Amino acid sequence: MSSSEASSITFTLLKEITDDFSEEKMIGRGGFGEVYKAVLNNGDEIAVKKLFPIYDLDDTKFDNEFSNLMSVQHKNIVRLLRYCYETKRGHTFQKGKCYFSEETERALCFEYMQGGSLSQHISKNSCKYDWPTTYKIIEGTCEGLHYLHKGRGEQHYIYHLDLKPDNILLDENLVPKIGDFGLSRLFGESKTYEISKKKGTAGFMPPEYIDYGKVTPKNDVFSLGVVIFYMLAGKKGYGHYRDALLRQNYSDKFIIDGVQESWKKKMEAVMGYRWDETDILGVRKCTEIAISCVHNNRDNRPSTTMIIEKLKKLDARIKEMLKEDPKPPMPLGKLTDLENNVKRKNCHNEDLGKYIVVDPSVELCFPFEPKRDIPCCLQLINKSGSFVAFNINTDPNKCRAQPNRGILAPLSNCYIILTLQAQEKVPPKMTCHDKAIVQATRVSKGFTSDKITQDFLKKSSAVDVAELPIVYVTSPQGPSN
Known part of the structure; x- marks a missing residue:
């Protein structure tokens, strides 16, 4: 279902699939509503955002904001799938008099994101993933914000005003x-506005907004910079x-060198990863x-236009x-084509295995x-x-792969982080009978990872x-019981 096909859903059904908006179903809370996980018939x-009552919001304002959300369609923007907007009348008796009232329920239903919020994947020192994965998250976030600012035409730009990892x-x-476009607003003809009531999250708001309430696209750019820094x-x-900025005792090169060295140490600690010049350049x-x-x-x-241009040049x-x-530090004797450890099905096309390298090629050492x-x-x-589609199969109860599927562009590489779930004891003789299965096949340009299913692979x-x-x-520390 695309955003343009978003349809209405009854409040009765929303109550049913969220167990009457129970605490067990709640997955988040924001300034404008609570979010619940639910499953449609x-x-x-889906993620159901039940909006708090907004008594001064009339139908026209809601319609405008809803139309705003409906028009946003981009791979790096959460899709709106359903909506609920119901008003019911009620009455009460007080001191012998009958009083009538209206109660409006509003909810927006978005695609459910299985990976959770970015904040869950950031430690006190950096993003928890390898550098290529972290870079793709940075790049996708920049592209999403650029779409909000520029992708819908000069008269229909959106300022998020609360961009943060959450x-x-x-x-x-x-x-x-x-x-979470709860703080987003479509502005009129002027490019700069002053608002009296400040909205946003401390630490992610620029100084001109905190001091004077100034709003321009550069508010979101500042927030984006903080997100990338995190x-x-x-x-x-x-x-x-x-802190160094306030003391004026720093240089950009000193900061950049420090971040680079930190990432180098982090990735060198990951079994099988080789830090090279492409990683250094990206960081x-x-x-x-x-x-x-x-x-x-x-x-x-x-x-955002300038940021996207810089990322394109980097890519x-x-x-x-x-x-x-491609990744030169690995000795040639150990970097083996996929065909050396491959089972091929119906391969009457040009040999794919000669052009796909998997590293390591024999076994995964943990x-x-x-x-x-x-x-x-x-x-x-x-x-x-x-273009090549890949799929990684593991026992999900023992080992998870991130990402577990995706698309490799021509002359590109991808890192998959496989994580073994914690075990209480050392297995007998340090033996393991599990394996990871890598599947790869050629696809056309524009093919998306959500289409990579076992049914698709069987038919390829x-x-x-x-x-x-x-x-x-x-x-290095040695196993212990």
Whole structure:
């Protein structure tokens, strides 16, 4: 269902599928309403935002805001699926007199995001994921905000005014989508406004908004910069940056070098990951963007158009670097084509396995420690000029893969973080009988990851399948009971 097909839903049905808006079904609370998880009769999971009563909101205002939400359609914006707007009359008797009243119920139903909010994936030091995944989240968030500012025409731009990790949601493949437009407003002809009642979240609001109530697109750009900083260096790192800014005893290079070194140490600790020049370039450029976004003078902050242009140039440069040498640090004897460990089905097409590299290619080694989740990194490299869909199968009760499916563009790579669920005890003889299964097949440009299902793979004419056994190895600390 697309946003343009959003339809009405009765309040009675909403009460039914949320167990009368029970605490057990509640998954969030914002300034304008509470959010509940529910399942429609067709099996679709949705997030129901039950709006708080707004007594001074007339029908016209609600219709305008609803039309605003309906018109927003972008891969990095949470989709509106259903809506409820019902008014019922009631009456009460007081001191022998009958008093009539009206009660209005309003609710908006959005696609349910299985990955939760971005805030759940950020530690005090950085985003919890590997750098390529973190970069894709940064890039997707920037593209979503650019769409709100520019994607709907000059007269229909939207300012979010409360952009923060809590309002950026992730789907099952960690694709970011901007949500919660409770503070969004469509403005008229003027590009700058002054509002008396400040709305937003402390720490994410720019100084001109806090001091004077000024609203321009640069408000959201400032918030975006803070979000990127949180992903790069955590709340702690952003706090250090603001402190250094106040003391005026810092340089941009010092900040960028520090973020780069922190990410290098983080990724070198992940089994199977090799930090290289493409990662260094990505971290440094994103840190530069974050610093420019949080400039105290809004005139010195970039527009979303400028940010997207910088990211496109970065992507082009990384693509060139991968084309010249895809992840060079790995010894050639260990970097093996998928075809060396592959079972091919009906492969009458050009041999796909010759152009897809899986690394590691023989087995996945996890440094085992009891009572602790253990990550391991798997890299897929597309050396071909075609788009390739991939799917990662694991036992979800023992090992989760993020992302577990996706699309590899020509001459690109992708990292999958596999995480073993914590186990109480060391397994006998450190043995494991589980495995990860990698499936890959060529697809056309424009093919999306939500179409990668087992049914699709069964019907595909050529699918490469690589089985990678999971192996426990002794951690540097050594296993303990």
